[in-house]
Amino acid sequence: MPLVEIHGLTKEYEKGDQKIVPLKDVSLAIDKGDFVSLMGASGSGKSTLLNLIAGIDAPTAGTIHVAGTDITKLSRTQLADFRANHVGYIFQLYNLIPVLTAYENIELPLLLLPFSSAERQKRVEIVLEAVGLTDRSDHYPSQLSGGQEQRVGIARAIVADPAIVVADEPTGDLDAETSDQVLDLLQRLNAELGTTFLMVTHDLKAASIARRRLRLEKGVLLEPEPPKIAKAGKGA
């Protein structure tokens, strides 16, 4: 059974007498451990789809099953718990909490879960190590470079070991070199930890690290090439 199963997903916005339909009857299944990229023109509904899967937006119609739960049926509070337990979110603009250090930013999602402080510390240290920022743990976001901030953002997204990590243009604000480092990191996490990724991107190179590539066009989901084993298939 796929980790994410979407059926007949539609999202509409009414603006006066104008109706905007970013997603029209979309269906999709994502397997556990997969790395999926999502491309499409600006305004094609990529972020909308991502946000629906992440449980921070509600669809007009359709169902979204994640890890066996239809999240469209959850209450606001249940959705928050769902996100805390199952979703990691990587933002384009990092969105770290400015008053918290790198360490504290990463620890934040763990505070919502039943972890002892020793366990929290262990987990934060492991992911800090994984993103190569152990020596920056007590730095504030304003003291980090964009690439470093994004690595903290990634660490925060994976620290609670979520079922799926969604990333909305995670390299959109980074230069080519830093961007490569971040993509490498995501690919490595997918391969080594088996974390499922869904990544929205405008960058063909970024999309190329994915094992499966999707396109959204005018609210309709297309799968241009048959799924293939990407060249970076060093893991599972």
Added chain:
Amino acid sequence: MWKFLPYVAKNLWRDRTRTFLTVSGAAVAMFVFTVVGAVQEGMASLNRGTQTERTLIVFQANRFCPGTSRLQEDYARTIAKLPGVQEAVPIKVFMNNCRASLDLVVFHGLPPKQLQKIRDLKLSAGDWPSFEKQRDAAVVGQSLANRRRLSAGQRFSIGEVTVTIAGVFTATNAAEESFVYTHLEFLQRTPGISSVGTVTQIEVLLAAGSDPMAMCRTIDEKFRGGPIRTDTRPKGVFQSRAVGDLADLIGFAQYLGYACVVLVLTLVGTTTLMAVQDRVREHAILQTLGFTWQCIFGLVMIESLIVSLTGGAVGIGAALAVLSWNGLAVGSEGVTIAFSTSPMLAFIGMTATSIVGLVAGVLPAWTAARAEIVESLRSL
């Protein structure tokens, strides 16, 4: 929820200028609230003394300021013989200021042996025998001693009156602590007062069971034909009349107290709302991470509460410190109202600030908690 306290504190610290200004504003308002509360409390306790119900004050008829009332001293002896009277004490009142004042010093000159019979005083310094022995000896109340920095053994002058302080006393009634008790004869013979044989008033302590109103009539009747006519009232009635205008003013001051609380409410409410508006995106990020709306609500409430309570604690603490250090009292026509500080007053103040903190937080907290995540993430 409490594990997020450091996060709340860091946010307050990030906007420390704003936090500081709000806390100071709240502190000033709660300072005023406490001062108003203290004088209200003093007003309420004015007539609360144990013997007030069975004590009468005999004054010269149609006179109001103690400076103008003159009764024959031997009226006291006549009154003491009436059935139902336990004690009649002739008192000469002298004060530095007959008008309403914050630094009123009131001298009560009375036969030294009778002082302890009609007053419940405890000496915190000095001793009674030296008060009774020395002609110009005086005992001063603790509040006055604090205010004027007086201690036993020192000499103390107001106008032509110079006394030697034989002791400092505390009293069950805070207003008493602004008085100076000295010898009647000494005060009568002070140049400029020169009133040998006359006193300002006679304080009558009734025996248990006698009817105060009936006794007032009896006494006034007795001196109707005398050289000077008297006006006798229960002490409570007498005091209330003396502070009359002041009492209205103090009564009105309670609205000032309420206004202070509302001020703290709007101040803390505005600041918290501003803080929330600055962090619309941040709260959306927290919600994306899995914070429930209840949790966001709680965080904002805690923030509001911290600001409010800090301001309250500083303001109330400062007010209590200043008041107990200065021992302020307002007075009119020789009757004083002390600013009474009590743990109860602090408790009421802190309860008010907690409630204000919570009420001020509700709207901002609700705004933050119910914001749409996606929409908020788009905002800058």
